[in-house]
Amino acid sequence: MEEIFREVCSEYGKVFALEVVEGNTAPSFDWEKVRVPVHLMEMPDDFIRNVFRHELGHWFISPKNPDVGVVMAYIGMHAGHLDPWLFANVVADLLVDTALMEVYGEEYLRFLETSVGSRTEGLVGVMGSVYAEHAACIGMETTLPRTADGSKVYRFLKGKGDFYERVLQIARILRNETNTFALPLHFIKHIFVRLGGSGNCDMGDADGTVKLDPQAVAEALIRQGVDPEELFARDDWLSPRTSVGTEGGYSVAEDPVLVEYRKLRMLQAYLEVEAGQGGEDRREMAHAPWSPGDPPEDLDFIRTLSSFGAVVPGVYSLKRVEDDRGRDAGGDRARDCVMVVDCSGSMAGEKFARVREAVYVVARKAVEMGARVGLVPFSSHVSLCHVVEPTRDISRIVDFIARVVPSGGTTVGPALERARNMGLDLHTYLITDGEVSDIGTALMHAVSRRGRLTIFLVAEDIARGNSWVLSAGVKVIQVRPDGLVRKVYEEVGE
Numbered sequence: 001m002e003e004i005f006r007e008v009c010s011e012y013g014k015v016f017a018l019e020v021v022e023g024n025t026a027p028s029f030d031w032e033k034v035r036v037p038v039h040l041m042e043m044p045d046d047f048i049r050n051v052f053r054h055e056l057g058h059w060f061i062s063p064k065n066p067d068v069g070v071v072m073a074y075i076g077m078h079a080g081h082l083d084p085w086l087f088a089n090v091v092a093d094l095l096v097d098t099a100l101m102e103v104y105g106e107e108y109l110r111f112l113e114t115s116v117g118s119r120t121e122g123l124v125g126v127m128g129s130v131y132a133e134h135a136a137c138i139g140m141e142t143t144l145p146r147t148a149d150g151s152k153v154y155r156f157l158k159g160k161g162d163f164y165e166r167v168l169q170i171a172r173i174l175r176n177e178t179n180t181f182a183l184p185l186h187f188i189k190h191i192f193v194r195l196g197g198s199g200n201c202d203m204g205d206a207d208g209t210v211k212l213d214p215q216a217v218a219e220a221l222i223r224q225g226v227d228p229e230e231l232f233a234r235d236d237w238l239s240p241r242t243s244v245g246t247e248g249g250y251s252v253a254e255d256p257v258l259v260e261y262r263k264l265r266m267l268q269a270y271l272e273v274e275a276g277q278g279g280e281d282r283r284e285m286a287h288a289p290w291s292p293g294d295p296p297e298d299l300d301f302i303r304t305l306s307s308f309g310a311v312v313p314g315v316y317s318l319k320r321v322e323d324d325r326g327r328d329a330g331g332d333r334a335r336d337c338v339m340v341v342d343c344s345g346s347m348a349g350e351k352f353a354r355v356r357e358a359v360y361v362v363a364r365k366a367v368e369m370g371a372r373v374g375l376v377p378f379s380s381h382v383s384l385c386h387v388v389e390p391t392r393d394i395s396r397i398v399d400f401i402a403r404v405v406p407s408g409g410t411t412v413g414p415a416l417e418r419a420r421n422m423g424l425d426l427h428t429y430l431i432t433d434g435e436v437s438d439i440g441t442a443l444m445h446a447v448s449r450r451g452r453l454t455i456f457l458v459a460e461d462i463a464r465g466n467s468w469v470l471s472a473g474v475k476v477i478q479v480r481p482d483g484l485v486r487k488v489y490e491e492v493g494e
Helices: 001-012 038-042 043-060 066-078 085-116 122-139 149-157 161-179 214-224 230-232 256-276 280-286 302-307 350-368 397-403 413-420 440-449 481-491
Strands: 017-021 033-037 244-247 248-252 337-342 373-378 388-391 427-432 455-459 475-479
Touching: 001 043, 001 085, 001 244, 001 455, 017 038, 033 038, 033 302, 033 440, 038 043, 043 085, 066 161, 066 230, 066 337, 085 122, 085 149, 085 161, 122 149, 122 161, 122 413, 161 230, 161 413, 214 256, 214 413, 230 256, 256 350, 256 397, 337 350, 350 397, 350 413, 350 427, 350 455, 373 397, 373 413, 413 427, 413 440, 427 481, 455 481, 475 481
Parallel strands: 017 033, 337 373, 337 427, 427 455, 455 475
Antiparallel strands: 244 248, 373 388
16 A cells, blocks of 8 residues: 555655554545555555545645645635535535546546445535536546535536635535535545644534634635635525524624734734835834744733733734834824724624724824723714723734624714713724714714814715714714725824
């Protein structure tokens, strides 16, 4: 068996390690080695050879890197798969096997026929049908039967358009199949589970439930350039299934991966706008991450927790630096501020995605300038449990704004009053589209804050519903959603 493995490695032009293990385990590939059960040696040489070709195909064909498997598993989870890793493995297997059919022709097809047999039901039946569809496409005859679901899966597998959108459609088709069906030797894979301690998968609770590590999945989504909100929003079947709960009167996202993804995007937006505004040198001084190998005393533990709410070396970590930014010529600290943020339904979509980033930018920038920052979110009302008094620990602000889902009406008066009660010397930043229901009260509170209120009007134009902002005599910055982050960065810096 070792000699056959070396032959297959030479076909791929890369050397891998082989581990033969006792027991009734299944062949698997973990990016460093191929692991096979000892009883595989009882199979014919051609079968063994094609098992090795299949396993190594995961490196060269699909998923090629762990991030792809992680994202596919996350899509499977959203589509209702009880074992999302099994779903990801199946999609990768289909991509590998159909590609190898074109490379090794009849020999590999016969191997697949042996693995599938005459099954037409369940997941294996669907996979066999996919192979039959591809055999017909490339001009080979096969005994594998076709099924309706297999034809649908094949159409998306080999179709055009965004890869992950096609994976999402496959997840819908396979949802009922992967939850109950036991797979034979050739198809049981765990190639995305054993990732050298990289933390991409938590193997689950004592009851065997497989889980995904939210932070690892969010990082994979970022690296793959996948926006989960955009991906799932385009699917009518999944949109109603988006996990949303209520907390303190607000709708909040209950998907921990989505929350972590939003936090990463907020951090990413801050770093990008700082670099774009000539802040790259300052970031190198004040935002350099603390990494393993740096002196322990260089970790600014307090500032790291204030900025991120967690310490992850090299990612969520800041070095201790001496920095006099944020103080005026007389040495006084920058002015404390409070953000009054419109979380109503009219802010939904891209508008609020940019608002999340803007809130993070204001909070992060203000704290780094030595100021304290507070938060008063509002929609139809102000929920006191989500109000954050001025602080240099922005973790509560970041956590809430990452989870909140815009909904409800827009009553801004009580929010401005609550901000005023935090202190008359605070500067207030109101971020809204201006479409409020209590114009009179809003105008009264805005006028009372002249000189200490800046309104960011996130709107294409000043329509009748939001024209009250011009009567307040305060600073109004009208901005499109895609320009909001840059504008708030500039304003807070001034």
